[in-house]
Amino acid sequence: MPCYLFTWHAYGTWMPDRPQGYVKKRQGVLPPDPEQARRYRARQKEPTASFASTEQRLIIDESLIAAEKRRFRLHGVATEPTHLHLLLSWRDERTFELLRRGVRESISRRLNAHLRHRWLEQGGSRKQVREQSHFNYLMATYLPKHHGWKWREGLGFYQ
Numbered sequence: 001m002p003c004y005l006f007t008w009h010a011y012g013t014w015m016p017d018r019p020q021g022y023v024k025k026r027q028g029v030l031p032p033d034p035e036q037a038r039r040y041r042a043r044q045k046e047p048t049a050s051f052a053s054t055e056q057r058l059i060i061d062e063s064l065i066a067a068e069k070r071r072f073r074l075h076g077v078a079t080e081p082t083h084l085h086l087l088l089s090w091r092d093e094r095t096f097e098l099l100r101r102g103v104r105e106s107i108s109r110r111l112n113a114h115l116r117h118r119w120l121e122q123g124g125s126r127k128q129v130r131e132q133s134h135f136n137y138l139m140a141t142y143l144p145k146h147h148g149w150k151w152r153e154g155l156g157f158y159q
Contacts, residue, residue: 001089001090001091002089002090002096002128003075003087003088003089003128003129003130003135004087004088004089004096004099004100004126004127004128004129005085005086005087005126005127005129005138006085006086006087006088006100006103006124006125006126007083007084007085007124007125007126007127008083008084008104008107008120008121008124009082009083009120009121009124010048010049010050010051010081010082010083010119010120010121011044011046011048011049011117011118011119011120011121012041012044012046012047012048012049013048013049013050013082013083014082014083014121015037015040015041016030016032016033016034016036016037016040017032017033017034017036017037018032019032020032022036023125025123045118046117046118047117049117049118049119049120050081050082051079051080051081051082051083051084051119051148052081053148053149054114055111055114055119056079056084056148056149057149057157058110058111058114059077059079059084059107059110059111060077060079060149060150060151060157061110062106062107062109062110062111063077063086063103063106063107063151064151065106065110066102066103066106066107067088069106070099070102070103070106071090071091071092072088072089072090072099072103073088073089073090073153074086074087074088074151074153075087075088075089075135075139075152075153076138076139076143076150076151076152076153077143077150077151077152078142078143078144078146078148078150079146079148079149079150080146080147080148081148084107085142085143085146086103087129087135087138087139087143088103089129096126096128100124100126104120104124107119107120108120139152
């Protein structure tokens, strides 16, 4: 059964000038680059998005609805003003790309019903969870350390 941690960043956040550096597809984590950040910002078509408490709750609500409609098991969700994580698994042969795209569309539609905006960066990242110890770490340590609203299977909403 596939199990993945999906991550999406709020549109316009996580720019190359972050002190921690930035991630570029197929290149990994790169050092901070203020000039690259300036170019990214110049290409932005909309203002930077941020997930306030209301949007964080909407994201979790929609994730729960999507889990039922799209037939996956939602284990946990963690949000921050700049990003969100969903830990989920499914039993059929769908690819992670297909499921990730559908979940992103559901969350975007729900947020746009609240306030029209470009909310999520394209794509998003994914990390396959292959071992029980990794899953346990995500559930017990990684997701709970986030500062926004969270949801956990068997526990519900919490901060």
